Amino acid sequence: MAEPTGRRERNKRERRRRLEDVALELFEREGFDKTTIEQIAGEAELAPRTFFSYFATKDDLVLADYSERLERILTELEQRPADERAWDALRASFAAVAADYESEHDRIRRRFMIMASNPSVFARSLHLQAGWEQALTERLAARLSALADDPTPRLLAATALAVMRASLQHWLTVPRAPALPALVQSGFDRLAGDLNTR
């Protein structure tokens, strides 16, 4: 009875969510290192072993939705006109994604705090970002019809991500910082324009 199909799906989603919620709270209250998988599974009313069919590592609990963000960026970039200058296309794409972040400030901030205070989580997040850099590099290379040994695409990707990262950190840690899209845009502008005036 009840739903026709998809109870399985629903249960899965619900359990995954429960693990995430419970874990985040424990991390904040007791600290990441002091919290064991056993505790997390316990509070989520699952067997410890089951945890690992939902998350590959403890770190992933904090970084669960990282991969969606990359998709967002790439999609956004895909939609920019082909004749737009690469840097401008990146600027627009990142600003658009930044606008998404804006509405999730608290959620993102919570995770950022845990991440920032835990080396292994932090390291893993950077590792995921490196994956983004690679993906971005490839798209840019295609877009620019760059030769395989042209460093330009990687340089652009790395720099754009650096702007995003610096902006994000600023946005999350400085008390009354401007809105994220504004920070991102001005970061891009600064690099393109008055880099040599400071």
Added chain:
Amino acid sequence: MAEPTGRRERNKRERRRRLEDVALELFEREGFDKTTIEQIAGEAELAPRTFFSYFATKDDLVLADYSERLERILTELEQRPADERAWDALRASFAAVAADYESEHDRIRRRFMIMASNPSVFARSLHLQAGWEQALTERLAARLSALADDPTPRLLAATALAVMRASLQHWLTVPRAPALPALVQSGFDRLAGDLNTR
């Protein structure tokens, strides 16, 4: 007999070195994950427990000399004239450090390969780089007399490191790449100059 003092120091250095050598070779031959601390210690003729008084983690074996590099960069930056534009000072500092790398191509490449093929080592290296970014950011803030909430220093630091990283990767992976200092310099120039012409 023999040396008056410093035998302790010497032994320590020698053992550390032995661990590093032995480990690198094992990593290359058997793979990072398949190699256990026990094996490494065994080949270096030390007790497993002793390993941890030389290296905090297995990852550190690959990244042993990362911290010295940061020092190099900061020192170099310190020596640039105070009235030089920040971006130019960074350019010169990074190019100087890049020149050091040049002579160590093989050593660096070996480690890079292990790092690139192992997530946890790679993640840790990025984490160390984030530390550099922070240190650089602080130096630049001082240099620019920037206010605490000015994003400029972080942006400059992040970007400069992005250039360095992109150049390094290019240098190590593209068959007949130009010399590293040249790559670094042209990366800096490209960002400062013709970013908006591509």
Added chain:
DNA sequence: ACCATACATGCAGTCAGTGCATTTTTGCAA
């Protein structure tokens, strides 16, 4: 109601990393 399948669970194991107690080395001085 029945069955195949997906999923949760239990169990036993590996390995990195840590704290603590003990033994061995080494530097120095009598």
Added chain:
DNA sequence: TTGCAAAAATGCACTGACTGCATGTATGGT
């Protein structure tokens, strides 16, 4: 030389993440 204190190496017992494999249990379609 010998003796001694500090430094370093070692051994031992432990925690906790993560894995492989076998088994139980719920779910969806017939």
